[in-house]
Amino acid sequence: MTKKIPSPELLRQLLHYEPETGKLFWRNRPLEMFPDRRSANTWNARFAGLEAFTAVESKGYLFGSIFGAKYRAHRVIWALETGNWPVEQIDHINGARDDNRIVNLREVSSAENGRNRRRPDANTSGVVGVYWNRARGKWLTRIIIDGRQHYLGLFVDFDEAVAVRRAAEAAQGFHKNHGRVSA
Numbered sequence: 053m054t055k056k057i058p059s060p061e062l063l064r065q066l067l068h069y070e071p072e073t074g075k076l077f078w079r080n081r082p083l084e085m086f087p088d089r090r091s092a093n094t095w096n097a098r099f100a101g102l103e104a105f106t107a108v109e110s111k112g113y114l115f116g117s118i119f120g121a122k123y124r125a126h127r128v129i130w131a132l133e134t135g136n137w138p139v140e141q142i143d144h145i146n147g148a149r150d151d152n153r154i155v156n157l158r159e160v161s162s163a164e165n166g167r168n169r170r171r172p173d174a175n176t177s178g179v180v181g182v183y184w185n186r187a188r189g190k191w192l193t194r195i196i197i198d199g200r201q202h203y204l205g206l207f208v209d210f211d212e213a214v215a216v217r218r219a220a221e222a223a224q225g226f227h228k229n230h231g232r233v234s235a
Contacts, residue, residue: 058118060131067104069132074152076104112149126152141165168227181217195220
C-alpha cells in the first residue's frame with residue numbers, strides 16, 4: 053500500500069516554515085482533523101508551536117512524520133514553498149544536509165546533484181578526481197560524466213593536474229562547491 057502524499061495546501065495547514073532559519077513548526081490543528089475534542093486538545097497541547105522534523109537520519113537529513121508517514125524536511129519545505137512536491141532530487145547547495153533554508157535548496161537531476169558532491173573522506177590528494185599513481189610516479193586525473201569515467205591525463209606537477217581537473221569541472225557545469233570538505 054502506498055502512502056497518500058499530503059498536498060502543499062494541507063502541509064500549510066499543518067506546518068509553519070521560517071525561510072530565514074530553515075525550520076518547520078507544528079501549527080495548531082483544528083478539531084476537524086481529530087476524532088474528538090479530547091484528541092485535538094491533547095495533540096495541540098503537546099505539539100502546536102514546537103519545532104517539527106527534528107529527527108536526524110543516519111545520512112544527516114532531518115525528517116519527521118505526517119499522519120504516520122515519514123518525510124524528509126527538505127522535500128516538505130520544497131512543497132510548501134513552491135506549491136509542488138519535488139519530482140527530482142533536492143540538493144543542499146552548501147552541502148549541509150540540515151540547512152533547510154530555501155535559498156540553500158534546489159531541485160536537480162541525479163546527475164546534477166552529483167556535480168555538487170563533497171570530497172570523499174578517503175580522498176588523500178585533497179582534490180576530487182586527482183590521484184597519485186604509484187606505478188607511474190605521476191598524478192592521474194579523471195572525471196565522471198553521466199556515470200562514465202573519463203581519463204584526463206597523467207601529470208608530474210600536482211598543480212597542473214588540479215588545473216586540468218578544475219577546467220573539466222567548469223566545462224561540464226559542475227557546481228563551484230563540488231569537492232568541498234565535508235559539511
